[in-house]
Amino acid sequence: MPPGWKLWIMRAARGAVTATSETGGKIMKIWKAWAHLAAILLVILCGLARTPSADAALKPGVAALLKKRIAAAMELPRFMPPGAPFNPAPLKGKLIFTIPVSTAIPFCDVVDRQMAEFASRAGLRFEIWENNAQLAQWVQGFTAGLDHKASLINVFCGLDPATVAPQIREARAAGVPVVAAHTYAPGQPQLKDLSAIVYGAYLPAAKLEADWIISDTKGNADVLVITSPSTANSPYIQKEIAGEFAKYCPRCKLRFIGVNAPDWPTKIGPQVQSAIIGDPKLNYVLPIYDGMAQFVVPAIIATGASGRVKVASFNATPAVLDMIRTGNIVTFDVGEDTTWLAGAIIDQDMRLLLRKKLVPGYEAGLRAFTKKNVAAAGVPAKFGVGYGASAEQGYAKLWGLH
């Protein structure tokens, strides 16, 4: 309600009563009475419109739009065919060789296994280069791939192609195409020697996180975003988050801090604590990768802010999904459909080998998890669970497999 609204109503009502009670009932006075009654009505209507009802801080329609998007993202991902169907039979027996950033990372391991399954069903041979994130091992992987007469090499799961650029050039010179999978965000500068790309769905996930926070805070978000500047896609995720807030909630307050991966355990906690103490209105922390969440949550508890400050993030790591299920601090986590991702990589590989048109902007589907649907990911949660079977069925249909 506008300031002084009670006084306005009282004055208007008094005027109306005075006007109508005067003898003679002159027209002017009646008009005056009507004017006063109209003023009362106007003030009441204005007051109702400005009552801090749900989503009052948002532009009309925005709250409904965001809720609709989030509700859609919480449903099982629905597979969309990326291009025309094709027959992979001519590729029978060809070897796809994949070098992930590390086979010790569970997410990579799950997608590796699903890629192997898809390749096997399509009649391809598939090899994974076992390593634990050392440059020397990646270099050895390229040598092994060429020795094993690979038809194509994937660099996968965050392995930055720039770190193995000479090896990629060597493979290309030997006639072996190289595909970068789940490393780049769209718009990120790419190594020119690569033959094809399958993107990580970092940017749509970032938009969803921002949408959730805007919606959950009804447009009154005060957010600390934790980025990881040394990770190549981090600045693009940051830009996407900032853009989404600027578009739908320009009044929301955003603050970015960058903490590189080796410092997460020691620096995220103090940074979050300082932010909470320094800003009593802070109500959300958005770590751009959910591997950071385990350091954010204790900082929130330690500052006694667990009723005020919530967390939303990306990657659907099982332990973080369990935090959603069992606690009240982490409220939202977006994950990529690992089966869809595995299928997308093999699909792009086969299109490349068959010299078919490549899929531009290729990304896997996402699913958003909140307390309402997190049990779908398993109890306790598991990687690759909770996304349904539409990608598996969709690729089988696309490739004419039964």
Added chain:
Amino acid sequence: MNLSEAPQRSPVETARPNRGAAARAPLWRRLFDRYALLLAWAATVALFAALEPRVFLQASNFTSMFSSQAVLVVLTYSLLVTLTAGEYDLSAAPVLTLSAMVVAVLNARHGLSIWPALLVALFSGAAAGALNGALIVGIGIDSIIATLGTGTLISGIVLWISNSELISGISQSLVNLVIVPRLYGLSFGFLYVLALTFALWYVLEYTPLGLRLLFVGRGRRVARLSGINVSRLRFCACVAGSTLAAFAGILYAGTSGAADPSSGDSFMLPAFAAAFLGSTAIRPGRFNAWGSFTAVYFLVTGITGLSLMGIQIFIQDLFYGAALVIGVTLSLLVRRREQRERDVAENTES
């Protein structure tokens, strides 16, 4: 050749104060040497109080600073014990991670109640310490090499038992016992740190065991000739150090309610930094509990102040590194000055 028996200067020896010289130094200078780090801490508090009075001086800022560093302080104490005995333990951080992961696997994944899980975690730390002790004392491998090897071995075990995954869902009762604000906003974790600091201070300063450990660290041959069972003390120091690292792991598990297969590693350098910076204060030249305590909170105060001002992370690294380098350099310069004074005094006497 038994490397551990070879004549060598322990870390303590390299920073040994000269008591004679110190005794001849003026009182104000001795006091300054002892409490310079405390003064620096006070100056840091005053600086940020002036720059950010609205936020920095809030009680919640101080309670959160004190409550959040229990893991680092206890890991520093783990190093303090082994460093006092003249050994470098590079496996302390992997033991921390192992302990946290044992708690997570047993409690969150296998449903074992929290107390037996904590006991197993402590035991795993003691076992790792016994392995270190056997390699260092029994076989005679240099402590850096032995603990580098066991640390890598332990990291492999952690990856194995955790399936390389972050494991969450550790009992809330442990979280309540470590990180949740309890007493005037302070968590129990900080109270454990205080109790441990008093205990270590007392044992190392006022008990025969502590003094023997110091002698062993400063000169094994002299200690052996004095009738001290050097091997047993070194072995026990390894076990005690690793058990403390395992306790730090329990605090880590209680702090985050989860265990990560690699997070503990990042505590290693800050813990060594705190131990060495701490050896320049309170009891200059000795690795000591109150010095380490002061060092950790001095560094944390600086970093928190910079965070509150919105300063970027790399500036915090500069502060951290510069504080360590300046602290240790000043300490060395003070000792050189004392050495010169002692030489002058001895020449005069002769």
